[in-house]
Amino acid sequence: MTDTASHSRRGLIGAAAGLGVLAATDPLRALAAPRKRPDVYGKTSWSESIMMVYLSEDLRTGISYRICRFPDLDDTWVWLQVIVDGQMYAYTDQYLPCTTARNLPDSAMATYDGPGTRARMTRLGTSADLRSMSFSFQGGCHPGTGAKEGPGQVPVSVEGVFWPSRTHPHDQTGRVERTGRIEATVRVGGKSYPIADIAKQHEQTQTGPRFLKGFSYCNMWNAESSFLGLFASDRGYGDYEIGASGQEVKTYAIVKPAPIRRFAAVLADGSRVEGVAHAAISYQIPVYDQIWLGTMVSGVVDGRKMIGTINDWRPQDQAYPASV
Incomplete structure (x- = not known):
């Protein structure tokens, strides 16, 4: 065709x-x-x-x-x-x-x-x-x-x-x-x-x-706080904010796509933040001739309840850790 x-x-x-x-x-x-x-x-x-x-x-x-x-x-x-x-x-x-x-x-x-x-x-x-x-x-x-x-x-x-x-x-x-x-x-x-x-x-x-290289992107929030984390083989960034204060995420890792996903981040001050996300709605978007995997999630980040999205692009190229 x-x-x-x-x-x-x-x-x-x-x-x-x-x-x-x-x-x-x-x-x-x-x-x-x-x-x-x-x-x-x-x-x-x-x-x-x-x-x-x-x-x-x-x-x-x-x-x-x-x-x-x-x-x-x-x-x-x-x-x-x-x-x-x-x-x-x-x-x-x-x-x-x-x-x-x-x-x-x-x-x-x-x-x-x-x-x-x-x-x-x-x-x-x-x-x-x-x-x-x-x-x-x-x-x-x-x-x-x-x-x-x-x-x-x-x-x-x-x-x-x-x-x-x-x-x-x-x-x-x-x-x-x-x-x-x-x-x-x-x-x-x-x-x-x-x-x-x-x-x-x-x-x-x-x-x-x-969308040339694979990545996993986590974006979660509530009324007072927000967590961003990008996991990829060649780059990464993130941000964790509580109220008016925030810190840069220096390292971030997340396990492979699943109904329950755990992730962890190390902040600029050296402290560690852990999170877990539960999939509520998983969906697909055609991008070029491939499939973007999106998930609407609820979960807990650093003890705080949040909602948000986790997106995975070219997950077959990602070296997801077995645990975090």
């Missing part, structure tokens, strides 16, 4: 469906014409991504929303997973068009979207000094947790605003991560779910290839 045929199969639900059905079932595709699948894997090119994650304490409501742009390669990715009443609905498209404009970190405003789509995030303030971020989505999603690409049949919309409260320091160039609050409304199949709670947000710009 050629790249063009593969893209047509995933993105257009079969040529016989026609643009009229397509527009009715998936507003994200309503104005986007069929085109050749962009090739961004392994490419050295400017790229930029912005993301927001929210989970309720019981993990029965959630939003994980990301837009990634490759302005010089004419490609935009949109990932959305929403959880309502404990059920996940997801939209993924790696092959939307992209304008040539760049969202520079020091710009006073930045808009992430794809031409002709109804997926958008708008940052007010610079990347390092965010004032707020609005976000919206409207399209057809797939029910379930499988790695499905293109439009689904369940109408979903998301609209809201994120306001930052604290930024997490770490040494990965071009990436800013923070905790804050959101007010949002999720609509699934005509039913509305209002949200006003804690959320996480990050923005990252780079020129190197994305």
Whole structure:
């Protein structure tokens, strides 16, 4: 199967469906014409991504929303997973068009979207000094947790605003991560779910290839504290914060993907922090021609109850320890 045929199969639900059905079932595709699948894997090119994650304490409501742009390669990715009443609905498209404009970190405003789509995030303030971020989505999603690409049949919309409260320091160039609050409304199949709670947000710009090497990324939080840990063969970073105080994570390790995962970190002052995460919802996202493994979790970090996400990319390349 050629790249063009593969893209047509995933993105257009079969040529016989026609643009009229397509527009009715998936507003994200309503104005986007069929085109050749962009090739961004392994490419050295400017790229930029912005993301927001929210989970309720019981993990029965959630939003994980990301837009990634490759302005010089004419490609935009949109990932959305929403959880309502404990059920996940997801939209993924790696092959939307992209304008040539760049969202520079020091710009006073930045808009992430794809031409002709109804997926958008708008940052007010610079990347390092965010004032707020609005976000919206409207399209057809797939029910379930499988790695499905293109439009689904369940109408979903998301609209809201994120306001930052604290930024997490770490040494990965071009990436800013923070905790804050959101007010949002999720609509699934005509039913509305209002949200006003804690959320996480990050923005990252780079020129190197994305998702070329494997990693495991842990992001957990509660109202007073936050833990970040990245485990990879060639790099690692993290941050552990309690209230207004925080420390850099110097080393971090986590066991292989499983329903219960233990992890440990050594902080800048030499103290050790241990944690355990219990999988609540595990899901898959197609990235290039591979599968991203995501998990919504609850657990305990350093004696503190937290919720969050653990993401594993190319786990077959990771040398996970047997224990920590």
